[in-house]
Amino acid sequence: MPPRKPPALPGLDGPGIMREARKLLGARIEQPSRRAFLQRTLSLGGLALLSGCNLSDDDSVERALAAVSRFNDRVQGWLFDPGQLAPTYPESMITRPFPFNAYYGIEDVPRVDEADFRLELAGLVGDKRPWRLAQLRAMPQVDQVTRHICVEGWSAIGKWGGVRFADFLRQVGADVQARYVGFKCADDYYTSIDMATALHPQTLLALTYDGQPLPPEYGFPMKLRMPTKLGYKNPKHIQAIYVTNTFLGGYWEDQGYNWFGGS
Amino acid sequence: MATSLHACSQTGATADARTIHPAWLRLTHWLNALAVLVMIASGWRIYNASPLFGFAFPSGFTLGGWLGGALQWHFAGMWLLVGNGLLYLAVNLACGRLPRRFLPLSPRSIAADAGAALRGRLSHADPGQYNAVQRLAYLFVMLDIAVLVLSGLVLWKSVQFETLRVLLGGYETARRVHFLAMALLAAFVAVHVLMAALVPRTLLAMIKGK
Numbered sequence: 441m442p443p444r445k446p447p448a449l450p451g452l453d454g455p456g457i458m459r460e461a462r463k464l465l466g467a468r469i470e471q472p473s474r475r476a477f478l479q480r481t482l483s484l485g486g487l488a489l490l491s492g493c494n495l496s497d498d499d500s501v502e503r504a505l506a507a508v509s510r511f512n513d514r515v516q517g518w519l520f521d522p523g524q525l526a527p528t529y530p531e532s533m534i535t536r537p538f539p540f541n542a543y544y545g546i547e548d549v550p551r552v553d554e555a556d557f558r559l560e561l562a563g564l565v566g567d568k569r570p571w572r573l574a575q576l577r578a579m580p581q582v583d584q585v586t587r588h589i590c591v592e593g594w595s596a597i598g599k600w601g602g603v604r605f606a607d608f609l610r611q612v613g614a615d616v617q618a619r620y621v622g623f624k625c626a627d628d629y630y631t632s633i634d635m636a637t638a639l640h641p642q643t644l645l646a647l648t649y650d651g652q653p654l655p656p657e658y659g660f661p662m663k664l665r666m667p668t669k670l671g672y673k674n675p676k677h678i679q680a681i682y683v684t685n686t687f688l689g690g691y692w693e694d695q696g697y698n699w700f701g702g703s
Numbered sequence: 704m705a706t707s708l709h710a711c712s713q714t715g716a717t718a719d720a721r722t723i724h725p726a727w728l729r730l731t732h733w734l735n736a737l738a739v740l741v742m743i744a745s746g747w748r749i750y751n752a753s754p755l756f757g758f759a760f761p762s763g764f765t766l767g768g769w770l771g772g773a774l775q776w777h778f779a780g781m782w783l784l785v786g787n788g789l790l791y792l793a794v795n796l797a798c799g800r801l802p803r804r805f806l807p808l809s810p811r812s813i814a815a816d817a818g819a820a821l822r823g824r825l826s827h828a829d830p831g832q833y834n835a836v837q838r839l840a841y842l843f844v845m846l847d848i849a850v851l852v853l854s855g856l857v858l859w860k861s862v863q864f865e866t867l868r869v870l871l872g873g874y875e876t877a878r879r880v881h882f883l884a885m886a887l888l889a890a891f892v893a894v895h896v897l898m899a900a901l902v903p904r905t906l907l908a909m910i911k912g913k
Contacts, residue, residue, distance in 0.1 A: 505775040512778050519863050526862045587874060589861065592753035592770065595874055668862050696771030698778065703861045
């Protein structure tokens with residue numbers, strides 16, 4: 441008899457297990473760079489493990505599903521109307537307390553020191569001088585109460601304030617014809633978005649939450665708040681912004697979440 | 704045009720008089736069955752990521768392995784569900800089959816046939832004719848899938864499909880509509896499969912056409 445394939449384990453939540461392991465490991469390792477290295481190694485090990493216990497033909501199914509997801513990115517880019525605004529709400533409808541959400545527990549929220557903080561710029565940007573928070577606060581500020589929709593399905597209404605991202609991009613001489621804007625964050629999170637959404641009038645480089653400086657758990661020193669995108673597309677603790685024509689994916693997107701992730 | 708209409712008509716010269724379900728109908732039926740299975744199983748996994756109500760679906764009945772995988776299945780399955788559903792409706796309407804097979808339908812005929820069915824006296828002498836309960840059930844499931852697609856569009860693109868969002872009472876209400884329509888679809892599938900098991904001739908007709 442030919443050797444039988446190992447049975448697939450139904451109900452084994454591979455990425456879920458890895459996420460859990462990352463959370464547990466992340467909590468034990470203080471140094472962010474060391475944590476990032478270990479987490480990446482863990483993903484490689486996890487991948488090897490997964491291909492070992494899944495049926496081999498799952499690979500082609502996964503590739504096909506990923507291809508459909510990229511096709512859906514294009515469809516969403518085509519559906520996206522740059523002038524279509526997300527609904528706004530009265531302050532009385534704000535969800536209190538607003539839920540904390542990240543790929544780690546609240547005890548691992550990074551603490552960024554404002555005195556040392558510089559926002560770095562890279563890629564297709566005319567003026568790459570780093571920014572201090574005070575300079576961003578000196579720009580015209582906008583407040584908006586919008587619905588945050590999580591990929592998990594739940595939603596919550598919050599109030600964010602800050603600089604219109606389109607104003608900021610034009611201020612630094614970014615090439616707004618470029619395709620993508622990418623973000624690197626103090627919690628090792630990273631993501632990238634389409635330029636049309638970056639220039640949307642409701643896309644804010646948020647510095648405040650509910651009228652107060654952005655608290656650490658909501659992304660101090662700044663978060664990109666887009667009411668036209670799902671929560672995981674809204675990076676917190678932003679340290680660097682880059683403008684590029686090269687597709688870069690993102691933390692969750694590289695694991696299978698849809699890249700456009702827009703509503 | 705005339706030949707293509709004949710090709711999808713049971714009474715046309717090109718179709719066998721004994722044909723109950725033409726080939727295009729059987730094909731779209733089974734593709735729809737596959738799409739519904741994929742959408743429900745992956746939808747249950749997505750639901751489990753943040754249960755709306757006080758329960759979760761058993762992992763063994765879900766598809767995708769984790770939230771990201773389930774979302775990929777759901778947003779791939781939607782193309783099959785919608786594309787195949789539109790093809791089904793287009794051919795059905797073009798052939799005039801929809802009104803011929805599903806109408807007329809009156810509350811009285813539904814009550815009479817439902818009563819007969821419950822007493823085990825509903826005749827299946829002519830499998831080419833749907834009884835009133837079948838007509839109601841199949842028209843209902845068409846409408847229910849349409850509601851699922853429309854509420855799903857609101858969940859997927861709540862900003863872009865503003866009119867639809869407002870019509871469905873906003874994002875959070877659309878979640879509940881989507882769930883309720885799924886529950887009704889799952890109930891339909893359960894009864895539909897049970898009935899096909901009780902009257903196997905109908906299952907054979909959907910496979911072989913006669």
